Amino acid sequence: MIEHALVIGGGIAGPVTAMALQRAGIRATVYESHAGAADGIGGALTLAPNGRNALRRIGADDVVAAIGEPRPHMVMQNHTGRELARFTDLPGLPTTLLLHRSRLYRALLDETLRREIPVEFGKRLVGFDQDADTVTARFADGTAATGDVLIGADGIRSAVRGELDPAAPAPRFTGLLGLGGWIANPGLPNSGGAQHFAFGKRAFFGYSIADDDILWFSNVPAASPDEALSRSPEHWLSVLHERHADDVPARDIVALLQPADVAQPGPLEDIPTVRVWHRGRVVLVGDAAHPTSPSSGQGASQAVESALELARALRDVPTVEGAFAAYESARRARVEKVIAAAARVNSGKAAGPVARIVRDLMMPVALKTVMTPERMFGWLHTHQIDFDSPVTV
Numbered sequence: 001m002i003e004h005a006l007v008i009g010g011g012i013a014g015p016v017t018a019m020a021l022q023r024a025g026i027r028a029t030v031y032e033s034h035a036g037a038a039d040g041i042g043g044a045l046t047l048a049p050n051g052r053n054a055l056r057r058i059g060a061d062d063v064v065a066a067i068g069e070p071r072p073h074m075v076m077q078n079h080t081g082r083e084l085a086r087f088t089d090l091p092g093l094p095t096t097l098l099l100h101r102s103r104l105y106r107a108l109l110d111e112t113l114r115r116e117i118p119v120e121f122g123k124r125l126v127g128f129d130q131d132a133d134t135v136t137a138r139f140a141d142g143t144a145a146t147g148d149v150l151i152g153a154d155g156i157r158s159a160v161r162g163e164l165d166p167a168a169p170a171p172r173f174t175g176l177l178g179l180g181g182w183i184a185n186p187g188l189p190n191s192g193g194a195q196h197f198a199f200g201k202r203a204f205f206g207y208s209i210a211d212d213d214i215l216w217f218s219n220v221p222a223a224s225p226d227e228a229l230s231r232s233p234e235h236w237l238s239v240l241h242e243r244h245a246d247d248v249p250a251r252d253i254v255a256l257l258q259p260a261d262v263a264q265p266g267p268l269e270d271i272p273t274v275r276v277w278h279r280g281r282v283v284l285v286g287d288a289a290h291p292t293s294p295s296s297g298q299g300a301s302q303a304v305e306s307a308l309e310l311a312r313a314l315r316d317v318p319t320v321e322g323a324f325a326a327y328e329s330a331r332r333a334r335v336e337k338v339i340a341a342a343a344r345v346n347s348g349k350a351a352g353p354v355a356r357i358v359r360d361l362m363m364p365v366a367l368k369t370v371m372t373p374e375r376m377f378g379w380l381h382t383h384q385i386d387f388d389s390p391v392t393v
């Protein structure tokens, strides 16, 4: 019988797992390494219809909807600005939301605290010990905590994953760096609820224009992830000017940027397969188990889905090992399919001139045959987790 879960990480998977466990009648405490919520850190996140449906199952969608901006349309275009494809959210599902990453984290943590689930900040896990009945987390500040299970929701560079399987692969660099953020809109026309994804001539560019602000991002090829840290903001601004010189409207948006807007580039990374998800009383969830590059637009949504399936399994399956196995079997194939799909998107982002011409010719044809919204997004967005029905092994 599980009474108390130690949840390591207060990002997305951690708070959602803790809330789902509470619904399942299991007490949880969240341990976050930072001293407080990640206010102001990070760029944009998309929460897809499947992620919102999962949050609804634990009554947490409203708090996210209150801070998100609806983005029901996705437009693919080429470097001239010509629309190649437009997808609208499938009917009958919650609308895709665009969120400031830090506001999403804050909202989920606030909701966790409102539900009287304890969150301890400044607790960086450095290791754990387990025996037949308990598991103890050790923190960098010298303290420790003991519970029935330990859930590693500590992100793409998970310390829990490294302890579970010292041979676990490190994050894989996709060959792309991501730059982006929000800037004030000086008067460019509103995108009308669309997120635009543009195959630029020399780099991929995304944007969404609201009345007050513009969300933008660019994925530029790089030889090494270390370039993200070793170059100055002025360098990155000149890279963006050069890469998007022939792209409409990317060059107009890049012209609005200041060095401070490009100060935080980050490598796009993933891990195609995390071999070990659980051992004994310890298990991984979210990016710790299935880190996908941001190109999937599904990192947050998959973290939420996994959180619910894990809590459900711990509620219904009588043994810890059995619960973890049921959870892994419910999740592994789906999340690895998402990671692989994002990896294919990343290859398309770095297309050369010939591939570009073929793509521009083929995409409108494909749209009428294989690239229907149902085929492209049906498997992703219509996925439902029946949280209240029992897990059968």
Ligand SMILES: Cc1cc2nc3c(=O)[nH]c(=O)nc-3n(C[C@H](O)[C@H](O)[C@H](O)COP(=O)(O)OP(=O)(O)OC[C@H]3O[C@@H](n4cnc5c(N)ncnc54)[C@H](O)[C@@H]3O)c2cc1C
Residues within 6 Å of the ligand: 008, 009, 010, 011, 012, 013, 014, 031, 032, 033, 034, 042, 043, 044, 045, 046, 101, 123, 124, 125, 126, 153, 154, 155, 156, 157, 158, 159, 160, 285, 286, 287, 288, 292, 294, 297, 298, 299, 300, 303
């Ligand atoms: C800095 C950053 C920026 C990102 N920006 C984007 C973006 O713009 N768009 C997008 O689609 N995706 C982005 N992502 C990815 C996306 O946020 C993830 O897919 C999603 O957040 C997965 O949720 P998670 O809870 O599993 O991991 P995370 O959100 O990474 O949360 C992990 C949490 O664990 C904490 N933690 C880490 N190590 C320890 C430890 N040893 N002990 C205790 N706590 C620990 C971290 O501080 C963090 O709060 C970003 C991720 C990061 C880390």
